[in-house]
Amino acid sequence: MIDFTKLDYLKTGNDKQRRAYELLTKQRFFEKMNFYSPILAGTIPIEIDIEGSDLDIICEVDLKFEEDFLDDLMFSKFIPYDVDVEYPLIDGQKCITLNFILEDFPIEIFGQNKPTIEQNAYRHMIAEYKILQEKGEDFKQKIIELKKKGIKTEPAFGILLGLENPYEDLLKM
Template identity: 75%
Template structure:
């Protein structure tokens, strides 16, 4: 199985994965986020991305110190100074989260921070489940997922549709 906690797998991936690796390395995103245990999650790591898919980076942040995290982001010059950054505080399943969105070259970047280890966050757990399902079900299933995504269906609901899952966000966590 791929070690998704280490970006090096992107270097030998498809063209989009290689390009994502180049951009993340060029701006030293993971080095700058290292204190927050960053992991690239979502569709690009498991090759079910579509043209407008973003780079989802999940992080562990003690949200009692939210301002310190945001200061670290600013001080580390995570992105070029003229970059437009949208910051949101949201609640997901009763858990406070911070979401930062910005562009780096051709990639939309989303940094998602919760007060729990990155490997325990649902985004990572969903991605691992989806990866395993894709390996089991093969290329035809993978292309069906991609086609649903191109039609505007989000990733988890796409898996839910093809697998008959009643609540894909919860059910995928059981795989």
């Protein structure tokens, strides 16, 4: 299985993956933000992205030190100074998200006070990757077609797999 905790697999991937690799390595984001254990999650790593799909970068962030995290992001010069910061609740826990565009790539940085490999975004991606490996190219194309119709990733898997609650059910797989 691919080690999604490192970026190396992107070097030999499809065009979008290679461009993402170039951007992330040029910006040295993962080096600069290593303290937060960043991982690229979402659809681009598992090749089910569509036009407009963003680079989802998840980080382990203790929001008691939110200002340090934001300062580190600003200092890294990875994010624009006027970026909007939001604080969604995930499983009753306050998180942080930042969305912006960098060199034509939509970027979402998500921080949660949980190790990145335990965050739902990573766990969903791993489950989805394994399902895609098992089900093959036709299944993958059906997922992409559903996404093009505006259906989010987990619900698309839910439709094709007959899952009642895809966000929870995928975590059990």
